[in-house]
Every structure is written in C-alpha cells, then in structure tokens.
Amino acid sequence: MTVTELREELARVLADENGLPPTGAALDVLGTVITALQDRDLIWAEHSKPGTPSTRVYAGDVVGELISEFIEGVPEPEPDYTDRNTAIKAIREALKERSGRSWSVTGGRGTAWGWITISAPPRRMEGMWMSAEDSAELMRLLGRDLAASGRERIQQITVPDAGDFRREYVARAQGREPEVIGQRYWD
Numbered sequence: 001m002t003v004t005e006l007r008e009e010l011a012r013v014l015a016d017e018n019g020l021p022p023t024g025a026a027l028d029v030l031g032t033v034i035t036a037l038q039d040r041d042l043i044w045a046e047h048s049k050p051g052t053p054s055t056r057v058y059a060g061d062v063v064g065e066l067i068s069e070f071i072e073g074v075p076e077p078e079p080d081y082t083d084r085n086t087a088i089k090a091i092r093e094a095l096k097e098r099s100g101r102s103w104s105v106t107g108g109r110g111t112a113w114g115w116i117t118i119s120a121p122p123r124r125m126e127g128m129w130m131s132a133e134d135s136a137e138l139m140r141l142l143g144r145d146l147a148a149s150g151r152e153r154i155q156q157i158t159v160p161d162a163g164d165f166r167r168e169y170v171a172r173a174q175g176r177e178p179e180v181i182g183q184r185y186w187d
Contacts, residue, residue: 081170082163084114091118091159094173095141103138114161116169118142129153142172160185 079086084107092105095118104122108115119125120134130138135153139146142157159169165182172178 081167084116084161084166087159087166087170088116090170091116091173094170094175095138098141098173098175099137101137108161112161116159116166117156118159118169119156129155141175142169143175144172 079090081087081090088105088107092103095101095103095105102121104117104119106117107113108117118138120130120138124131124134129135130153132152135151136146138157139149139154144157146152146154157169159165160182162182162185164180167180168178168182
C-alpha cells in the first residue's frame with residue numbers, strides 16, 4: 001500500500017468515527033503525519049499544527065491514534081538509577097514492597113549531599129540503633145550478611161555518592177542481583 005492509499009484509507013475510517021469529512025487539508029496532514037511516523041519523527045508529528053480549526057481537531061485525533069498505535073508495546077526506558085533522587089525513591093519503594101514495612105531512605109545534606117542513608121524510620125529506632133529484628137531484616141532485604149559484620153544491630157546502611165553504588169543498592173532493594181558493584185573511590 002502506498003502512502004497516498006494509506007492516507008486516504010485512514011481519512012475514510014477516521015472521518016466515519018469522528019463525523020468529520022476528509023478534506024484536502026486533512027488528507028495532506030495525514031500524509032505528512034504518516035511520512036513523519038515512517039521517519040520516526042514523532043516529536044514533529046505530535047506538535048505540528050495544521051491550518052484550520054476543524055483540520056486541527058481532526059489531525060489531532062489522527063496523530064494521537066497513530067502515535068498510540070506506533071508506540072504501543074515499546075518498553076518504558078529504565079529510570080536513571082545513577083541519579084540520587086531517583087535512586088532514593090526506587091530504594092524506598094522496593095523495600096516497602098518487599099517487606100510490607102516503611103524504611104527511612106534519605107539523601108545527605110551539605111558536603112554529604114550525594115550519599116544515601118537507609119535505616120528504620122525514627123519511630124522504630126532504639127536510640128541511635130535499629131532493633132535486632134530491623135537490622136536483620138534490612139540486611140536480608142539488601143542481600144547482606146549481618147552475622148559477617150560481627151554485630152547484632154546496626155545504625156544504618158550508607159550508600160556512597162557514586163552512580164555504581166546507587167545502581168547496586170537499587171538492584172539489591174528490588175531483590176535482584178546487582179549488575180554492577182560500586183568500587184570504593186576514597187582513601
């Protein structure tokens with residue numbers, strides 16, 4: 001089927017659904033939209049503005065439907081877990097989903113701005129320490145061994161300010177094997 005035939009067929013089908021007659025301007029817009037979609041120039045196709053108000057409405061419907069069909073099934077891009085705020089949100093949500101309990105996941109301030117601290121929320125803290133149960137659960141959720149640390153309780157887990165560490169701890173919080181392990185970069 002040629003672009004012209006496809007344009008005319010779409011115009012007939014959509015005109016019936018929307019009650020708008022396929023005008024010459026609408027057919028031209030459809031041809032441009034189809035060409036743009038073929039070239040994968042979706043940004044132009046989505047934001048182009050045809051001349052007349054009725055054509056604008058008609059073309060807007062056509063563009064919306066064509067773009068929806070075109071992008072349907074295209075997977076969402078993975079969030080940028082190297083970003084501090086994105087990592088904080090992802091870790092917090094994953095820990096809550098996996099444990100059914102809230103966890104405190106906060107970003108540092110000042111010179112520690114990029115670091116992330118993970119602990120029990122203040123109401124579950126015992127002084128400056130998490131309970132033995134919270135310590136064990138958090139370590140288990142993050143795939144770490146509390147016994148190997150030689151402690152029964154911990155204060156917090158600290159994630160250093162580096163993209164690899166953030167990606168590692170997002171994966172751990174989600175229960176996945178980390179694809180990358182952060183490497184210590186300080187003395």
